[in-house]
Ligand SMILES: [Zn+2]
């Protein structure tokens with residue numbers, strides 16, 4: 001009788017931990033995407049709710065979310081705001097992150113000497 005009671009308690013604790021992690025994950029992802037002004041915030045929150053139906057996928061939405069939002073973001077060297085690595089200038093302070101090709105307007109990397117899009121020679125000012 002005592003052993004059965006213990007098992008129920010452990011099951012309950014595990015269930016409690018999983019569900020609180022699941023809820024915390026949904027709330028955190030939603031708030032974080034709001035903060036980043038991500039227009040997909042609601043979709044991320046819905047994605048984070050999928051472990052309700054598939055509990056074995058519990059940490060997956062968080063991992064996917066962090067990979068997608070963090071791997072493709074960089075910090076502005078001027079104001080330290082987190083921004084997309086796709087941007088060519090900071091939306092917060094206007095800091096120029098990437099030079100643009102004078103010939104075709106493509107964003108360039110600092111180390112490039114020629115534009116790979118139009119073969120224009122890049123002149124450093
Ligand atoms: Zn900035």
Ligand SMILES: [Zn+2]
Pocket residue numbers: 101102103104105106115116117118119120
């Ligand atoms: Zn070019």
